[in-house]
Amino acid sequence: MEQKNSQYVRQFVGYARYDTTEEFEALREVYRVLCPLLNLFYPSTKLIAKHRENATIHKTYDTPQTPFSRVLASPFVSLTAKEQLSALKAGYDPVVLRYNLDTALDKLHHAHSNKTLIEVLYEKE
Template sequence: MEQKNGDVVRRHAFHYRYDTPTELRLLNELYALVRIRLNLFTATVKAVGWRSNRNGKNVHVYDRPATPYQRVLASGVLDAANTDQLAALFRATNLADLTRQITAIQTQLIHLAAAKTDALTAGVTRAKPREARTHLSRAS
């Protein structure tokens, strides 16, 4: 489970280091929006069993794709109040607006990370084009 959560975090928040209160606030906002998109609009498949293919190898059998929202409704474990609350959230959520909000937060996070990187590398100079190309003999 941790591997899948890490994939979700890295896919949406990238591999930058975030260590300021502003970045924490943006990450919290981002995760709240990503959670809604993943649970209401992203279909997944679940392995439900095994079968043998024509070569005798066991392979997984998957159910039909469904969102976590659809799966929890189909399970019947929610009471009427929670079902109505989730249905209201689903009806009120515009996927295009949600994606635009996620993209805007990601852009802000990228700019903050770039600013920190630029500040760290401000005094660093690069090698000149032919500076590191000295020929050494095998004996050296």
Template sequence: MEQKNGAVVRRSAFNYRYDTDTELRLLNELWPLVNLRKNLFLPTKKVTGYHLSSKGKTVRSYDDPRTPAQRIKDTGIMLEPQGQHIKDLYASLDLAGLTNRINEIQQRLIRLAAAKTYSQSPHAA
């Protein structure tokens, strides 16, 4: 789980060092948007078991792709108000607009990191 979350963080915010208030504000704006997209719109497959192929190699079997929100809903443990909140949230979101906003924030973070990197390089003089 931690490895997968680390991959999401690096894919969303890259490998730059962020240490200014502006960058912190942008990161704090970015994470909720990334989490909404990941949990409501990006399906994943989960390993359901292993079996041997005809050649004796161990092969994984997967379930059908579902989003994390669908997986929680399918367990039946959510209360009705929580389920309704998820439905309302899903209906109110625009995936294209959400993705565009994430991309805008990422581009601003890249520009800020590139400016710092360039200003600290020996060729900046």
């Protein structure tokens, strides 16, 4: 889903400890919505080159594209796989996905803020 741990998941979910069943289910819903949103609709840049000039490191990035666009541009992916991915993307609406993500994040934060110490201790046994 992501290139680095802090790139997207931590940006959306945060660094809190989610250890109850209710939090686990809410986190599962966040990931279910976040995966197609990031891979089909959110563009990202990729590092093309990096060179050092004295003490300065210069990085060159390509133009921002979604992972979906990168797959479609790849000559190594078969035409049938590209058609299946295009059909998959046609079934999603980015506005609805973002609304569902916000709802899932609200449920996650609500579950985290309402848990008690007894729930945490009970879950560990």
